[in-house]
Amino acid sequence: MTTLQHPAEDAYMAEATILSEWQPHADRIIKQLAATGRPFTSDDVRRAIPHGVTPHTPNAYGGLFQAWKRLGLIRPIGYALSTHPARHGGVIRQWVGTTH
Template sequence: MSKPLPIPMVLDDYDEYHGYACQAMDTLIARNVSFTADDLRDMTPAPSNPNWTGKVFQDYARQGLIVKTGYEMARAKARRGGTLARWVGVMRRATV
């Protein structure tokens, strides 16, 4: 397993944020429990564009690496109790 990256406060560059977010997403998936975008935000620096977090989830879902399992209320104050999806990683079997 790779060494965690040091976490700055806010990232202005999408590619840099994406690197942190993918590392966090891979960790969440490996835990084999459900998670939300709030969980990912807790593990990454704040992106300068709040839509970047959703894009990471969208990319992982399109690749079939995560699936939505339900909804709940967001904990983040900025979300004002809005709807938040709950996700789980998809275990893939190697093909020979």
Template sequence: MATRESRPGVDSRAARKAFDGAESSIDAVDSDNWRADAEEVVLMLAASGQVFDAERVRAAGVREPAAPNQWGALFASLRKAGYIEPIGTTTSGRRQRHAGLNRLWIGTEFVTGDAE
């Protein structure tokens, strides 16, 4: 039986180095810290009255979460808490999204007209 190191055409040292690098980059993204950082930026954007989407939050310096579905959970929970409301959609400008839809958000005080 062939071992992993003895398979022809596979540079086991390079493969191990790539795997170790991927593992450490996953560890570097702490989902609790990501959530706090992202929530802070979303709440600032909501308070400003600007229309925004996830791309705008990224542009403000929030890094990618450990799992992409964390973006949806973030926006859903802030909507449920009453901080933001959806007001439309736009197409994504990111290559990875292939012009997929992004929801547009605004702070709730600007939807209800309570802003001064």
């Protein structure tokens, strides 16, 4: 059986292949957030990434979360309103780390 990859994962994977500075920071931060056992969102990841370090496309954030979900390391637990200015208060998922 073939598992289809979420389209945003392509943007996340591209960051690794182009040797982006963003991808290692994003992975380290999401790992730290998942280990806390507390809910977190993409806004938390954005705030923790060093100033000026951005992915080549904002879709990489969605791909980051989809990839970690696919690996079973995080799971969705609800929704929140984004505080990131570019999101204009849009709805975003809340996540929590799993016990894997």
